[in-house]
């Protein structure tokens with residue numbers, strides 16, 4: 001019989017058994033090591049010779065260790081027991097949850113175990129933790145001017161605010177922190193999410209669950225009958241929810257929604273491709289915030305150097321002063337040799353003024369809208385990234401990785 005997992009209430013970091021040492025309790029040390037490295041995901045992948053352990057840290061996958069078939073089987077049993085899953089081998093994916101208490105943080109670990117052929121199974125564990133400091137825009141790194149645009153859009157309490165970016169770019173955190181700019185205790189705030197990632201105090205959070213018949217669209221319809229002041233949608237993926245979301249914003253509700261798009265101009269078309277007419281987008285959208293995440297340089301080991309001529313030109317072309325020095329990632333004990341520690345968001349914050357709303361209503365081409373944003377001095381994410389490189393927060397290599405461009409050779 002599988003032994004049930006005793007999860008210690010607190011564990012000092014120096015008591016964690018490193019992954020390259022013999023593992024008396026592989027599951028416990030895999031989770032603690034992941035938390036210690038600030039990993040968001042743990043992957044246990046079935047491979048030929050056993051189970052390969054990988055962590056995702058600051059968006060990047062790192063291979064950690066290969067367990068033998070025997071160790072792998074023991075680990076997988078521990079995972080299934082902890083997540084209260086069917087312990088016998090299963091032919092369908094199973095999902096479960098583990099509560100993982102640690103001092104004053106309560107972490108939720110969402111577990112998915114899938115069959116991986118030849119009697120093997122793979123697993124994914126997503127580590128979710130509620131931020132101790134609550135949801136706040138102050139940590140996100142907005143300029144004072146941007147924060148003013150955001151606050152005034154939120155406090156007008158109507159219209160659509162779109163937060164766009166790639167998967168895993170931190171859109172949900174931004175949406176919650178925006179909602180927290182208004183006093184939620186005095187409002188009826190609802191969210192429909194797939195899945196609910198974090199707990200937002202004073203909001204009624206509904207989880208879309210298509211397998212049991214609750215689609216995003218149905219959830220939204222229900223919320224709109226429940227007298228909401230503020231509606232949060234995470235995220236808009238289908239035509240019906242796109243249209244209902246935009247119409248709710250036109251009818252005098254404040255709607256915050258996340259959507260997959262690469263930048264602010266692309267966000268308008270992402271909504272249009274889902275079937276929302278340009279005149280509704282032009283009439284409802286008040287603000288578009290496009291974002292991405294970059295890794296922060298480890299402040300203990302970042303290496304200073306003079307930027308090359310080509311790198312300096314990047315700053316000058318962006319109308320920025322070229323910095324005297326920039327920093328590269330190196331790697332030390334403090335950052336587990338990654339060279340980076342933690343994340344910083346880069347933003348493009350496009351306030352939709354009446355002129356821009358007209359252009360959108362007229363169906364302006366995406367590239368022309370992008371040019372228009374530059375003309376009215378809305379910084380692109382790349383420019384925001386360059387500012388963060390000049391400030392030594394991140395490296396230029398990290399900006400290349402995230403923004404998909406290169407200095408001219």
Ligand SMILES: [Zn+2]
Pocket residue numbers: 298299300301302330331332333334335336337339340
């Ligand atoms: Zn370091």
